[in-house]
Amino acid sequence: MTAAGRAGFAARGLIYVLVGVIALQIAFGGEDGGKQADRGGALTELADKPLGSAMLWIVGIALAGMALWRLSEAVVGAAGPDGTKLSKRASSAGRFVFYAFVSYSVLSYAAGDKGSGSGSSDQHTDDVTAMVLKWPAGEWLVGIAGAGVVIAGLWIAVRAVQKKFRKHLRTGEMSPRTERVTDVLGVTGGAARGIVFGVAGVFAIVAAVQHQPGKAKGMDDTLRSFRDLPAGPWLLALIALGLAAFGVFSWFMARWRRI
Secondary structure, eight states: OHHHHHHHHHHHHHHHHHHHHHHHHHHHHGGOOOOOOOSSHHHHHHSSTTTTTHHHHHHHHHHHHHHHHHHHHHHHHSSTTTTTSSSHHHHHHHHHHHHHHHHHHHHHHHHOOOTTTOOOOOHHHHHHHHHTTTSSHEEEEEEHHHHHHHHHHHHHHHHHHHTTGGGGOOGGSSSHHHHHHHHHHHHHHHHHHHHHHHHHHHHHHHHHHHHOGGOOHHHHHHHHHHTTTHHHHHHHHHHHHHHHHHHHHHHHHHHHHHO
16 A cells, blocks of 8 residues: 555656646747646646656556555545544545546556547536536536635645645655755645636636536636736746646655655
8 A cells, every 4th residue: 555655646746747847838838739738638748758658557557556545545544643534534535536537547548548538627627517507506516516626726725835744744754955845845836736726616616607618617728827817927837837846746745655
């Protein structure tokens, strides 16, 4: 489980670093050949590199390891004095489902299903929103989901700024310099990630209020929306650097996280 969890953090870090790099290119390079600043775009970018196919398999298997580790936390409890609390186990179960789905999509893409892991998050968001809006009380369901994403984004950002991640790290084994770098990466990366989540949630609420599924945005369109603001390219660049920082922070987690 230790090896599986650490491999998962390393794979997550690679995806976020690639998303950050693509977003940075979009900030100052226009559409940049239609690249997507989301997980699908990161996988496509990885596939185009030397040994890309092998790397996709490695990332998919590593994410499966992350899912397996989260499942073990849900079953027997996580590390730490409160790791067996019902809320912690439920959270781990939710993360297991998420990483199992992501792993499956990456492995399907590696196996040749190009419409799986590389699919556009924006199109997927539009399709799901349009489907839900057709349901009875669909506007309320989309609005509530959007509000939940906004709250999740704020929760992620606030916890990052408060350095809540430190309780999961073996800080006593770090050098002072490593500890300082980890704090900077954790705060900036978590804050940027929370901001992106929060803004995506706002777009979902707008889609619900206006009954227009196209108003909901996936990660790529959410990031591009920053570019349309005053000083947008620079704002998007800051967010992009923050997401890349979260990726590097995930690598630090792979090394120093208590598992």
